[in-house]
Amino acid sequence: DADVTQTPRNRITKTGKRIMLECSQTKGHDRMYWYRQDPGLGLRLIYYSFDVKDINKGEISDGYSVSRQAQAKFSLSLESAIPNQTALYFCATSDHRGRGEKTQYFGPGTRLLVL
Amino acid sequence: AQTVTQSQPEMSVQEAETVTLSCTYDTSESDYYLFWYKQPPSRQMILVIRQEAYKQQNATENRFSVNFQKAAKSFSLKISDSQLGDAAMYFCAYRVNFGNEKLTFGTGTRLTIIP
Numbered sequence: 001d002a003d004v005t006q007t008p009r010n011r012i013t014k015t016g017k018r019i020m021l022e023c024s025q026t027k028g029h030d031r032m033y034w035y036r037q038d039p040g041l042g043l044r045l046i047y048y049s050f051d052v053k054d055i056n057k058g059e060i061s062d063g064y065s066v067s068r069q070a071q072a073k074f075s076l077s078l079e080s081a082i083p084n085q086t087a088l089y090f091c092a093t094s095d096h097r098g099r100g101e102k103t104q105y106f107g108p109g110t111r112l113l114v115l
Numbered sequence: 116a117q118t119v120t121q122s123q124p125e126m127s128v129q130e131a132e133t134v135t136l137s138c139t140y141d142t143s144e145s146d147y148y149l150f151w152y153k154q155p156p157s158r159q160m161i162l163v164i165r166q167e168a169y170k171q172q173n174a175t176e177n178r179f180s181v182n183f184q185k186a187a188k189s190f191s192l193k194i195s196d197s198q199l200g201d202a203a204m205y206f207c208a209y210r211v212n213f214g215n216e217k218l219t220f221g222t223g224t225r226l227t228i229i230p
Contacts, residue, residue, distance in 0.1 A: 041222055042206055042219075043218070043220045048217060058217065103148075103165060104218055106160035106161075108157075109158045
C-alpha cells in the first residue's frame with residue numbers, strides 16, 4: 001500500500017463550488033505539505049503543517065484553506081473554486097522528529113479541473 | 116529569497132548513454148539540502164537523490180550521481196547507462212536545513228530516451 005495517498009485522483013468541478021482534497025499518510029511523519037503544480041512551473045507551496053496544532057501559509061495560500069484533522073490526515077479546501085486553480089495538487093510528508101531524515105515524500109497527486 | 120534554475124527545458128539521450136542535467140541555485144544559507152525528483156508520466160514525484168551541503172562527497176544512487184559545486188552553487192545530475200524507464204521530468208529542489216524548510220523547485224527538465 002502507498003505510504004501517502006490522495007483522494008480523489010481526478011476531479012472536475014465548476015466555478016464557485018467548494019471542494020476538498022484529502023491526504024493521508026501511514027509513514028508516521030510529523031510534517032505535511034500541500035503543493036500546486038502548473039504546466040511549465042515547478043511545484044509551489046500552498047500550506048504546510050508542523051503538527052496538528054501548527055498550520056502555516058506557503059507562498060500561494062490565497063483562495064485555499066487547510067485542516068490537519070490528525071497527524072496522518074491533512075486536507076486542502078478550495079472555498080470557491082475558480083478556473084485558475086486548475087492544476088495538479090500534491091501532498092507531501094516529512095519526518096523532523098529526532099534524527100528523522102526530513103526528506104519530503106509525495107503522494108500521487110490530484111488533477112483538478114475547474115470549469 | 117532562494118531560487119532554483121534549470122536552464123534546460125528538454126534533453127534527450129540515446130539508450131545506454133550518459134546524460135547530465137543542470138541545476139543552479141541562489142541562497143545566502145550555508146546549511147541546506149539539494150534534491151533531484153523524477154516525475155514520470157504517471158505524475159508521481161519520486162525522490163532520485165539528495166545531497167547535504169556540508170558533505171563534500173558527491174551523492175550516488177546506483178546509476179544516478181551528482182556533481183555538487185557549492186562555491187559555484189551548481190548541482191547537476193548525471194544519469195549513466197540511460198534506460199527507457201528514465202524518461203521523465205526531472206526537478207531540482209532546494210531546502211534550508213532549519214527554519215521554514217520548505218522545498219523550492221526549479222521548473223524542470225524533460226528527459227527523452229531514444230531507443
